[in-house]
Structures are given as C-alpha cells and as structure tokens.
Amino acid sequence: xxxxxxxxxxxxxxxxxxxxxxxxxxxxxxxxxxxxxxxxxxxxxxxxxxxxxxxxxxxxxxxxxxxxxxxxxxxxxxxxxxxxxxxxxxxxxxxxxxxxxxxxxxxxxxxxxxxxxxxxxxxxxxxxxxxxxxxxxxxxxxxxxxxxxxxxxxxxxxxxxxxxxxxxxxxxxxxxxxxxxxxxxxxxxxxxxxxxxxxxxxxxxxxxxxxxxxxxxxxxxxxxxxxxxxxxxxxxxxxxxxxxxxxxxxxxxxxxxx
Amino acid sequence: xxxxxxxxxxxxxxxxxxxxxxxxxxxxxxxxxxxxxxxxxxxxxxxxxxxxxxxxxxxxxxxxxxxxxxxxxxxxxxxxxxxxxxxxxxxxxxxxxxxxxxxxxxxxxxxxxxxxxxxxxxxxxxxxxxxxxxxxxxxxxxxxxxxxxxxxxxxxxxxxxxxxxxxxxxxxxxxxxxxxxxxxxxxxxxxxxxxxxxxxxxxxxxxxxxxxxxxxxxxxxxxxxxxxxxxxxxxxxxxxxxxxxxxxxxxxxxxxxxxxxxxxxxxxxxxxxxxxxxxxxxxxxxxxxxxxxxxxxxxxxxxxxxxxxxxxxxxxxxxxxxxxxxxxxxxxxxxxxxxxxxxxxxxxxxxxxxxxx
Ligand SMILES: Nc1ncnc2c1ncn2[C@@H]1O[C@H](COP(=O)(O)OP(=O)(O)O)[C@@H](O)[C@H]1O
Ligand SMILES: [Mg+2]
Numbered sequence: 032x033x034x035x036x037x038x039x040x041x042x043x044x045x046x047x048x049x050x051x052x053x054x055x056x057x058x059x060x061x062x063x064x065x066x067x068x069x070x071x072x073x074x075x076x077x078x079x080x081x082x083x084x085x086x087x088x089x090x091x092x093x094x095x096x097x098x099x100x101x102x103x104x105x106x107x108x109x110x111x112x113x114x115x116x117x118x119x120x121x122x123x124x125x126x127x128x129x130x131x132x133x134x135x136x137x138x139x140x141x142x143x144x145x146x147x148x149x150x151x152x153x154x155x156x157x158x159x160x161x162x163x164x165x166x167x168x169x170x171x172x173x174x175x176x177x178x179x180x181x182x183x184x185x186x187x188x189x190x191x192x193x194x195x196x197x198x199x200x201x202x203x204x205x206x207x208x209x210x211x212x213x214x215x216x217x218x219x220x221x222x223x224x225x226x227x228x229x230x231x232x233x234x235x236x237x238x239x240x241x242x243x244x245x246x247x248x249x250x251x252x253x254x255x256x257x258x259x260x261x262x263x264x265x266x267x268x269x270x271x272x273x274x275x276x277x278x279x280x281x282x283x284x285x286x287x288x289x
Numbered sequence: 290x291x292x293x294x295x296x297x298x299x300x301x302x303x304x305x306x307x308x309x310x311x312x313x314x315x316x317x318x319x320x321x322x323x324x325x326x327x328x329x330x331x332x333x334x335x336x337x338x339x340x341x342x343x344x345x346x347x348x349x350x351x352x353x354x355x356x357x358x359x360x361x362x363x364x365x366x367x368x369x370x371x372x373x374x375x376x377x378x379x380x381x382x383x384x385x386x387x388x389x390x391x392x393x394x395x396x397x398x399x400x401x402x403x404x405x406x407x408x409x410x411x412x413x414x415x416x417x418x419x420x421x422x423x424x425x426x427x428x429x430x431x432x433x434x435x436x437x438x439x440x441x442x443x444x445x446x447x448x449x450x451x452x453x454x455x456x457x458x459x460x461x462x463x464x465x466x467x468x469x470x471x472x473x474x475x476x477x478x479x480x481x482x483x484x485x486x487x488x489x490x491x492x493x494x495x496x497x498x499x500x501x502x503x504x505x506x507x508x509x510x511x512x513x514x515x516x517x518x519x520x521x522x523x524x525x526x527x528x529x530x531x532x533x534x535x536x537x538x539x540x541x542x543x544x545x546x547x548x549x550x551x552x553x554x555x556x557x558x559x560x561x562x563x564x565x566x567x568x569x570x571x572x573x574x575x576x577x578x579x580x581x582x583x584x585x586x587x588x589x590x591x592x593x594x595x596x597x598x599x600x601x602x603x604x605x606x607x608x609x610x611x612x613x614x615x616x617x618x619x620x621x622x623x624x625x626x627x628x629x630x631x632x633x634x635x636x637x638x639x640x641x642x643x644x645x646x
Contacts, residue, residue, distance in 0.1 A: 178372060178374065180372050180374035181377075183336070183341050183368065183370070183374070184368065184370060184374040184376075185376075186360075186361045186362065187339055187341070187361045187362070187366060187367065188362075188387050188388040188391055189362040189388050189392050189439075190362065190391055191362070194391065198391075199376055202378045203377065
C-alpha cells in the first residue's frame with residue numbers, strides 16, 4: 032500500500048536526478064552519478080520561477096477569499112436559526128457537483144467579456160466558485176460542533192456577533208479552518224482545465240499547465256518535467272506536515288468542552 | 290442592580306410553544322428560583338431575559354425600562370451556564386477577565402479585579418490553568434468568577450449545580466447563598482431540583498409545560514400550593530392527594546368512611562381532592578375515633594425520620610413518622626389525617642380551592 036502510493040513519487044525523484052543519457056533506462060534505480068542539471072535548467076532555460084509565483088498567488092488568494100466568505104457563511108448557518116438551512120446547504124453542495132468541463136465555455140465567454148483573460152482574477156474567481164461550497168460544508172460542520180453556549184456566553188460577556196466569531200468560535204474552529212485551507216490550496220495549486228483555458232502566457236500561467244507545455248516539437252524533456260514536479264510537490268507536502276501539527280494541537284484544545 | 294418585570298412574555302419555536310404568556314415580578318436584589326421539570330421552558334425564559342432569544346410576545350422590563358430593544362451586551366446581565374461554557378482556549382485568568390477586556394477596561398484595573406474575584410472564590414492558584422485541567426467544581430467557580438467580575442445588574446444562573454456530585458452541590462449551594470448575601474444583586478436561578486430552590490430562594494416560580502403555576506415565597510408554596518402539580522412537585526416526598534367528598538354545606542369531609550369536620554366551611558361540595566403533606570398524619574398502633582386502620586406497605590428508615598407508605602382511598606400515601614417509630618412492612622397501623630393542615634383541590638382542574646372565610 033505504501034509502495035503503491037509512494038512508488039511513482041520515488042520514480043519521479045530518481046528520474047529527475049538522472050543524466051539525460053540514461054533517462055529512460057529500466058529498472059528505475061538511482062544512477063552512480065546523481066546530477067542536478069534538470070533542477071537548474073528548469074529555472075535557467077524556462078520562466079519557471081515566474082510560474083511558481085503565479086501559482087502561489089492564485090492559490091493563496093483563492094484560499095484567503097474562500098476562507099473569509101466561507102467562515103462568515105458557515106457562522107451564519109450554524110449560529111442563527113435560518114429557515115431552509117438544510118435546503119441551502121444542499122443547494123450549495125450541488126453547485127460543486129457540476130462537472131467543470133461543462134462550465135468551461137460559458138465561463139470563457141464571461142471572462143473574455145470582462146476582459147480579465149490571462150490575469151490572476153480569471154483563475155481566482157472560478158476556483159473560488161468551485162471551492163466555496165466545499166469550504167462552507169467543512170467549516171459549518173466544524174463550527175456547529177462548538178457548543179452553542181460558548182457563543183451565548185461570549186454574547187452576554189459583551190461581544191458583538193462578529194467579536195464572538197473572531198474571539199471565541201474562530202480559534203475553536205481552527206482545525207476546520209486549516210483543513211479547509213489545505214484542501215482549497217491544493218485544489219487551486221493543481222487545477223488544470225481552467226488554467227489551460229483561461230491563461231495564454233507566462234503572465235498568469237500556472238504550474239500544471241506549464242509542465243504540460245514543456246514537451247517541445249522533437250523531444251519530451253522527461254528529466255526537467257520530473258524535476259519541476261518534485262519542486263512543486265515539495266511545498267504541498269511541507270504545507271501539510273506543518274499544518275498537521277497545528278491541526279492536531281487544535282483538535283485537542285477544541286475537544287474540551289466547557 | 291435591577292428589578293425585573295415580565296409582562297405577558299411568551300416564546301414559540303415554530304409551532305411549538307415553549308413559554309405561554311406569563312407575568313412575573315422579580316424584586317431588586319432578590320433571589321428568585323425558577324423551578325420545573327426538564328423541558329418546561331426554564332432555559333428559554335432565562336435566555337429571553339438575557340436577550341439571547343427574541344420573545345414572540347410581551348415585554349421585559351428592567352427597573353421600569355423595557356429592554357426588548359437592547360442586545361445582550363447592553364442588558365448588563367451575567368449568565369452562568371449549566372455546562373459552564375468556559376472558553377476552552379483561554380486560561381482561567383483570561384476566562385475571568387474576558388468580559389472586562391471586551392469592555393476595554395484598563396489592563397491594571399482588569400488585573401486588580403481578577404485577583405479580587407479569584408480570592409473571593411479561592412481560585413488564586415489556578416489562574417494559569419486551562420479549563421480542561423480543572424475539576425467540575427473548579428470550573429463551576431471559574432464560571433461564577435466570570436459572572437461576578439462584571440458587577441452586572443442581574444445574575445442569571447441556569448442549573449449551575451447540576452453537573453456537580455451530591456456533596457459538592459450542597460456545599461456550593463451554601464456558598465452561592467453567601468455570595469448573594471454579599472453582592473445583594475438580583476439572582477434569577479433556574480433549577481429542576483426543588484430542594485435547591487427551597488433552600489436558596491426568597492421567591493420561587495414554578496413552571497410546567499411553559500406555564501407559570503405559582504410564584505411565591507418558599508414557605509407559602511409549601512403550605513399553600515396553587516394546584517396539585519405544585520403540591521406534588523415541591524417537597525420531598527411531595528404532597529399526598531386523597532380522593533374525598535364534601536357534604537352539601539361544605540363543613541365536613543369524608544375520607545373513606547370516616548368524617549372529618551372542617552374548621553371553616555368550603556365553597557364546594559361533592560368530589561374533592563384532599564392534599565396532605567407526609568408530616569400531616571398522626572400514626573400509631575392504637576385506634577382512635579378518627580383513625581383509619583391501614584397496613585404499612587413499604588417502610589423506609591432514613592435515619593432522621595421514617596417514611597411509611599400505605600394506601601388511602603385507592604391512592605398511595607407516604608407518611609412521615611419519627612425516626613424511632615418501630616414498624617415493618619405488613620404491620621397494621623392507625624393513620625389519622627390532620628385535616629386542619631389540609632389543602633383542598635378541585636377534582637378535575639386540580640386547582641386549590643381557597644378556604645372560605
Ligand atoms: N432553539 C430551539 N428550537 C426549538 N425548540 C426549542 C429551542 N430551545 C428550546 N426549545 C423547546 O422549548 C421547550 C423548553 O426548552 P428549555 O427551555 O430548554 O427547557 P428546560 O430548560 O426547562 O429544560 C422544549 O420543548 C424544547 O424542545
Ligand atoms: Mg434547561
């Protein structure tokens with residue numbers, strides 16, 4: 032099982048460290064002489080730094096935007112007695128069930144009409160639209176698990192509803208917020224279809240598209256592609272590990288009810 | 290400090306009526322207990338007073354001023370929740386100081402007041418702990434501390450002792466009473482435990498299914514319950530209810546085949562329910578002309594007293610006998626109802642029929 036999950040990653044790691052000559056030789060074992068040329072050439076021969084920056088900006092903005100709206104909506108849904116709450120949540124979820132491919136052409140027209148093609152906004156808006164429903168679901172399930180008395184206590188202790196959210200509910204929902212942030216970030220970081228359609232230049236091109244466009248007319252630069260993949264996966268892995276600690280510590284703090 | 294007046298206050302959740310329109314007056318500085326079985330609307334009533342729920346009708350008045358349009362932070366009330374609702378991510382110190390830091394009180398002043406409150410409640414050594422590191426009784430005191438520090442107009446306490454074990458409950462009950470005497474602030478105290486209400490309150494309001502049955506000082510409630518529900522609910526064990534009949538003039542009551550004259554005539558004749566507290570019987574082995582010959586069904590020697598269960602006109606009756614009363618289940622007993630202590634209730638509505646003057 033572990034091998035099944037990790038195997039391709041290791042293969043890729045090995046490929047990225049091989050010199051071109053023996054690139055496709057099987058079995059994929061580490062060569063005697065490890066080379067880092069692919070890692071260097073990704074940055075020197077291609078605008079990869081810019082592309083990483085693009086991806087980072089798009090994914091971060093999407094995440095922040097989704098969390099801000101998501102936390103507020105989830106708060107409203109779980110604290111106030113709103114009629115048709117279940118219907119609303121169902122509707123929200125059904126939006127995220129739309130196959131992205133079905134929405135590409137109308138979105139394309141919309142984006143062209145707004146004149147935001149090949150900008151970050153062209154990606155952030157569609158991403159947020161798809162990630163928001165899931166965020167609202169995850170966040171509202173976390174917030175509604177917090178005992179309602181804590182919100183009431185904060186209110187009698189003098190908080191406005193937003194203060195109660197920020198000072199009491201938000202810290203307690205931190206594990207949910209981190210979980211949600213990671214999910215949204217990974218989604219935006221890896222998304223391919225919209226990124227391919229709505230970007231045209233290195234101005235706003237994101238990593239998955241860039242890597243897919245590596246192959247030239249005559250050759251497929253496997254080594255560079257492998258190196259690029261490793262470079263962009265690393266931050267995700269680090270992100271998850273860093274936040275995992277916070278998630279666990281958050282969980283133990285939140286699990287103690289008054 | 291504030292006196293509270295509820296006028297025709299009601300609350301519905303959808304079609305479900307949690308509080309029927311009720312009027313209640315809570316005097317400034319008094320200790321009011323609201324008692325009733327679980328689900329009768331006590332917490333809802335407290336939430337309405339605090340402004341955490343919006344009433345469906347009626348008015349809430351603090352010191353002559355309607356507070357309906359004030360949100361909880363403006364009403365200046367403190368709330369102690371059954372679950373304590375301490376902020377799990379804050380230390381004891383931060384929990385107690387929270388209401389002041391929200392109100393932007395100066396840091397030095399907050400420090401000073403936290404220390405005062407901690408000393409009053411014996412929390413000095415726990416200030417840096419997290420709520421999860423505290424025992425139930427300690428959490429309870431932190432919740433009280435967070436309420437006291439504000440010096441609010443009104444304290445609202447929702448079953449604050451029900452999560453404590455029996456011994457700690459009695460001890461904390463006494464501390465609460467002392468606290469009230471010291472602060473002299475209005476307390477509204479919700480509980481399902483009538484003993485707590487009797488021992489703490491100046492005045493008790495009894496609620497059932499969202500309806501207010503009676504609101505009076507403990508002694509009056511005990512001696513003159515407004516209806517059979519109140520009589521049975523208050524007292525441990527509760528009042529006994531015996532089916533009986535009154536003669537046409539309302540001067541004599543017949544229990545089984547024995548006649549008992551009334552000192553004052555009753556406004557009613559025919560069927561009636563006689564309510565007698567367990568201590569309102571005399572019990573012995575020897576017959577007298579007013580005694581009913583019975584058999585002890587269950588005998589419970591409780592140390593300070595002995596409870597004897599028997600049956601009168603088809604109803605189960607519990608009688609309080611002295612601790613040294615010697616008797617076993619199955620023994621014959623002679624039971625005399627002390628009719629001068631009785632309350633009389635309407636057989637259908639269960640409402641107390643006031644003795645006529
Ligand atoms: N937020 C709510 N939504 C719907 N019904 C509620 C709500 N809060 C309380 N109720 C109902 O109101 C009634 C009284 O509840 P509550 O005040 O909690 O009773 P108590 O505190 O006396 O046990 C119950 O029938 C309960 O189901
Ligand atoms: Mg309750």
